[in-house]
Each structure stands twice: as structure tokens, then as C-alpha cells.
Amino acid sequence: MMIAINSDKCIECKKCERVCPVSGIDISTATINEDCIQCHHCAAVCSENAIGSQNIIGNASQNNIQPYDFELLMQQRRTHRDFSSKPLSPSIIKEFINHLRYSPTASNRQSLHFTVITNDEQLNRINQLTIETLTKAFNAVNWLTKPLLKLLKGKSVVQTIEQSKTKFLNKAARDNNMITYNAPALIVIHSEEVPVGMPCHDANIWTGMAILYAELIDLCTCVNGYIVNAAQKNKKLKQCLQIPDNHKVYSTILIGYPKGKFENIVERNLPNIHFLN
Ligand SMILES: Cc1cc2nc3c(=O)[nH]c(=O)nc-3n(C[C@H](O)[C@H](O)[C@H](O)COP(=O)(O)O)c2cc1C
Structure with a gap:
């Protein structure tokens, strides 16, 4: 949908020019160039509804979700x-x-x-084909291919693959709906x-x-x-x-739909955060 500028409404504050990610708006000539990615940041920022107004579906100041609500949602x-x-x-x-x-x-x-x-x-066929495909891929990592793989990818990568292989094959043997x-x-x-x-x-x-x-x-x-x-x-x-x-x-x-419910929130590791000086 082409974005239009309504010059009658525009107060030339140029907020839209500044917010445009592709610098595609020229308010002095009321034009939008072909670099426009139709993100409608311009319409979202305009207090006068003077640009892209056909795309506005509501007011953005109605958010009453509290930070705690979001944290709880993530934790639950x-x-x-x-x-x-x-x-x-x-x-x-x-x-x-x-x-x-x-x-x-x-x-x-x-x-x-x-x-x-x-x-x-x-869904059952997808389940089966996925098990078959990954079993075959994991089994390709064996005594014959491992030395070359170690050489190419390093010892620790091969170790990680082997651990995943063991977990996958064990689970596949126990649960055919895995x-x-x-x-x-x-x-x-x-x-x-x-x-x-x-x-x-x-x-x-x-x-x-x-x-x-x-x-x-x-x-x-x-x-x-x-x-x-x-x-x-x-x-x-x-x-x-x-x-x-x-x-x-x-x-x-x-x-x-869930069959049961999880009763408790469990902890996660604190992230590794690095600030550069
Ligand atoms: C990118 C990605 C891929 C995943 N793939 C699978 C999967 O193939 N099978 C599965 O049972 N769980 C899968 N999971 C779920 C993770 O195992 C799960 O997020 C993890 O155990 C932590 O549990 P939580 O999501 O309840 O916090 C995947 C999760 C992510 C983010």
C-alpha cells in the first residue's frame, strides 16, 4: 500500500523524516522515495495523522501491561x-x-x-520421518568417520555430537512419539x-x-x-x-491444549553479560 502525505494536515515537524529507517521521506517536497519498506514508522510517529493515515488502526498509548506481568509470563x-x-x-x-x-x-x-x-x-508420518532422518544422520558419526570429523571440527564438537546422539537414540528407543x-x-x-x-x-x-x-x-x-x-x-x-x-x-x-499444568516457576542461570569499555 503506497504511503501518502496529506499536506493539509502536515505541520512540518519532520518527525517522520527523522524516524524513517531508509531516509525515504522529504517533507519539503511531500514525497516518499522508492526505498520505502512500508514499515509505517512515519504513520506511527505522526501526531497529526498526516502521513500513511490509512494504515493506522489504533492509538499506541493504551499499553497497560506492567513489566511484572511480562516477567511472570516469561517465567511461567x-x-x-x-x-x-x-x-x-x-x-x-x-x-x-x-x-x-x-x-x-x-x-x-x-x-x-x-x-x-x-x-x-x-503428524505421525512427520514424527516417523524425522526419527528416521536423524537416526541415520547420527549413525553416520561412527568409528569410521569420527577421526576425520575430529580433525575438521575439533574434539569437543565431536563429543557434543556424540552426547546428542546417545540422548536421541535412547529417547527414540523409549518413545516412538518423541x-x-x-x-x-x-x-x-x-x-x-x-x-x-x-x-x-x-x-x-x-x-x-x-x-x-x-x-x-x-x-x-x-x-x-x-x-x-x-x-x-x-x-x-x-x-x-x-x-x-x-x-x-x-x-x-x-x-x-495442555493436558496438565506446571505448578512452579523454576530458576534459570544468570546470563553471561559482557560490557565493553
Ligand atoms: C530452538 C529450540 C529448539 C527446540 N527443539 C526441541 C525439540 O526438537 N524437541 C523438544 O522436545 N523440545 C525442543 N525444544 C524445547 C527445549 O528443550 C526447552 O525449551 C528446554 O528444555 C527448556 O524448557 P522450557 O522451554 O520449559 O523452559 C526446543 C527449544 C528451542 C528454543
């Missing part, structure tokens, strides 16, 4: 692996994804795609592979927002890295997810 959010058998309707999932469209994207590209799988048979956990739905976040933009980061930021939002509306989630990893290794899985050839899977989230 947990990964769920035990989903209620209650199905999640496509309309709720659609609304959920639609509400998350305010998640930021590099250069405001908004290029993420969301594929939703709710069919049990398909990937999709009988969740009623899987959201696959993918995007075209492009030389510019940062779809991986867009997808991960979206994921972070999504898991918090889900918590607020009494849904539960499990971010699933195994499926991302396997989709990059196995074309069959990508096809099963119906991801276009020129797209890459950046994130996946299992989503549903």
Missing part, C-alpha cells in the same frame, strides 16, 4: 510435551497466526509462510531462500512471540528443532510438509 511459559487430545480448530490457529503478524521482520519483508498440519496421520508428542497441530514456519533479508531470524523472533502469546490464551507449545533439522536433511520430509523447493524450514512449533 514452559515447553509442553503432553498435549490434551482436544483438537485445535483451524480457525483458532488461523486467528493465532494472524494476530502475530506484528512480529518484526528484517527490512519489514514479512515474507514468512506458515504451513499448518492437523491431520493425525500426517518428535510430535501426539500434539494436535504443527506450525511450520518457512520462507523463500533469498540472498537478502534474514528469514531465519524473522522466524525465530516470530517463534518467541508465538510461544508467549500461546501461554496467554491457554494454549501450549513445544518449539521443535528436530523437525527443522530433519527437513534440511531429507527431501521426503520437506515434501511431506508440502514446503516448496525454493523454501527453507526455519522453525516449527507444536501447539495444542
